[in-house]
Structure formats: C-alpha cells, structure tokens
Amino acid sequence: DAGVIQSPRHEVTEMGQEVTLRCKPISGHDYLFWYRQTMMRGLELLIYFNNNVPIDDSGMPEDRFSAKMPNASFSTLKIQPSEPRDSAVYFCASSRGIGAAEQFFGPGTRLTVL
Amino acid sequence: GIQVEQSPPDLILQEGANSTLRCNFSDSVNNLQWFHQNPWGQLINLFYIPSGTKQNGRLSATTVATERYSLLYISSSQTTDSGVYFCAVANDMRFGAGTRLTVKP
Numbered sequence: 001d002a003g004v005i006q007s008p009r010h011e012v013t014e015m016g017q018e019v020t021l022r023c024k025p026i027s028g029h030d031y032l033f034w035y036r037q038t039m040m041r042g043l044e045l046l047i048y049f050n051n052n053v054p055i056d057d058s059g060m061p062e063d064r065f066s067a068k069m070p071n072a073s074f075s076t077l078k079i080q081p082s083e084p085r086d087s088a089v090y091f092c093a094s095s096r097g098i099g100a101a102e103q104f105f106g107p108g109t110r111l112t113v114l
Numbered sequence: 115g116i117q118v119e120q121s122p123p124d125l126i127l128q129e130g131a132n133s134t135l136r137c138n139f140s141d142s143v144n145n146l147q148w149f150h151q152n153p154w155g156q157l158i159n160l161f162y163i164p165s166g167t168k169q170n171g172r173l174s175a176t177t178v179a180t181e182r183y184s185l186l187y188i189s190s191s192q193t194t195d196s197g198v199y200f201c202a203v204a205n206d207m208r209f210g211a212g213t214r215l216t217v218k219p
Contacts, residue, residue: 033207042209042211042212043200043202043209045207045208045210048207089155091157095204098204101145101204102145102147102159102162102204103147103158103159103202103204105149105156105157105159107155107156108153108155108156108157
C-alpha cells in the first residue's frame with residue numbers, strides 16, 4: 001500500500017483565503033484522523049471519522065474549520081477564512097480500529113498563511 | 115483527559131552512545147505508540163506497544179501498563195537517529211511533548 005497520502009505538501013496563502021487540505025487513508029482503514037502540529041501546542045487532534053462519519057470534532061479550534069469524508073478513500077479539511085495563526089503542519093492519519101490500533105501518518109501539509 | 119509526559123525534553127549524545135527515553139501517562143491505556151519525527155517532519159512509526167517489550171534492531175521499547183510508563187531504548191546511536199521522539203496514547207489520541215534527540219558525529 002502507498003500509505004496515507006496528503007496534498008498539497010506545502011500551501012502558502014493570504015489571510016482571508018479559503019484553504020482545502022486533502023487526505024487519502026490507507027485502504028481498509030476505517031478510522032481517519034486530522035492533527036495539527038505547532039511549536040506552541042505540539043501535536044493535537046482536531047477531528048476523527050469512523051466509516052466516513054465524524055465521531056469527535058471537539059478539537060476543531062473554531063467554526064472556520066470544517067472537515068468532511070465523502071467516501072472511504074478521501075477526506076478534506078477546510079479553513080475559511082484562513083488566518084496567520086492557522087499556520088502549522090496538518091497531518092492526516094488512519095487506522096484499522098481505534099484504541100488498540102496502530103495509527104499511520106501521512107507526510108503532512110505545511111500551511112503558511114500570510 | 116489523559117496526561118502524557120515525556121522526559122527528558124532534550125538529549126544530546128555522541129554517536130555510539132546509548133539512551134533511554136521515558137513516557138509517563140496518567141491513566142490506564144490500551145494502546146501506546148512511539149514515533150520518530152525526522153528532521154524533514156515525517157512521523158515514522160517505531161513501536162505499537164500497549165504492554166510488554168519489543169525490539170527492532172538498535173531500538174527497543176518496554177511498556178509497564180500497570181505502572182503507567184513506557185521506555186524507549188536507543189543503543190549505539192547514529193546521527194540519523196536525530197529528531198523528535200513522541201509517545202502517543204491512542205485511546206485518547208494524546209501525544210506527549212516529545213524528546214528532541216541530537217546525535218553528534
């Protein structure tokens with residue numbers, strides 16, 4: 001398997017613009033996770049899905065953030081409008097099961113909002 | 115939620131030295147993973163280790179779930195071991211703050 005795939009790898013945008021990050025999980029994995037990594041807060045979970053259904057979005061920072069998973073092989077994380085404080089590396093991960101299950105991470109998307 | 119603490123926060127070693135990284139967690143867990151984040155930012159799975167001991171080459175890990183800690187051992191360190199090592203408690207998706215390891219030639 002190709003592993004978790006994320007695109008784009010780098011994104012530079014201006015404040016106020018809409019940003020869409022994309023993720024393709026490992027085939028057969030039923031859980032998908034979105035994380036954000038910053039120097040100040042480290043790695044933090046934003047939202048996770050089970051069988052394409054959002055289960056816990058308590059980590060989503062505010063209403064400007066939204067995530068969807070229209071099918072088992074694709075998920076998006078959207079920020080609208082973007083702000084400079086959203087600059088971070090966003091990781092997608094997937095696993096087969098949750099709790100007692102190993103998570104595999106994608107390469108991340110480095111987002112810079114000017 | 116579960117608190118995850120890693121120590122030491124920073125570690126500098128000479129190539130060839132051994133090291134032990136520690137991860138403490140505040141409640142019982144059914145999953146624990148160790149990751150290495152390389153200088154390019156990629157998160158690489160090292161061990162999935164809810165309990166017991168595992169070894170992979172120069173690296174090994176031990177989790178004592180009843181005492182709420184896990185240890186990652188790195189033997190004969192190499193410069194390519196540099197980066198940040200994270201433990202993560204998956205049932206709460208909590209990551210520790212990491213240990214930044216620098217191995218000098």
